Amino acid sequence: MQKEKPMHVNLAHARTEEQMAVMEQIVHDGVCPFCQEHFLKYHPKPILKKGAHWLVTENAFPYNGARVHLLFVYLQHIVLPPAESDHLSELFELITWARKEYGIRGGTLLLRFGETRYNGASVDHLHAHLVVGDADKPDHKGVRVKVG
Numbered sequence: 001m002q003k004e005k006p007m008h009v010n011l012a013h014a015r016t017e018e019q020m021a022v023m024e025q026i027v028h029d030g031v032c033p034f035c036q037e038h039f040l041k042y043h044p045k046p047i048l049k050k051g052a053h054w055l056v057t058e059n060a061f062p063y064n065g066a067r068v069h070l071l072f073v074y075l076q077h078i079v080l081p082p083a084e085s086d087h088l089s090e091l092f093e094l095i096t097w098a099r100k101e102y103g104i105r106g107g108t109l110l111l112r113f114g115e116t117r118y119n120g121a122s123v124d125h126l127h128a129h130l131v132v133g134d135a136d137k138p139d140h141k142g143v144r145v146k147v148g
């Protein structure tokens, strides 16, 4: 009897056809795309920085209207935020690095956690988004995001 593979992505939360195609492949492969051993197979963007607990990369499928959209992916497979304060402080150190690197004058940090059916995430593996709207663009209408 074949063992059922765990689902680490939620196809209902795909935002583009391109993203859906990648996510369907991930479901077929039965893996978590944010676990380190699979990360670069599905994620086409380079790892910009890596700490002891998190890595930083650009979102392969940035939100519409975002000037900057970075992901901070926790290195271990967990779905709830870590309780260790040094793990969380490293996240904020990496955000400070990104703020300087990308000249960010204001942005939004989004950290979904737990079951994807409740939070709007496409991948259950813990990750945070740093989203910066393109407010200096005359026709900028803001960035809309699903959170639940």
Ligand SMILES: [Zn+2]
Pocket (backbone or CB within 6 Å): 008, 032, 033, 034, 035, 036, 076, 077, 078, 125
């Ligand atoms: Zn994972």
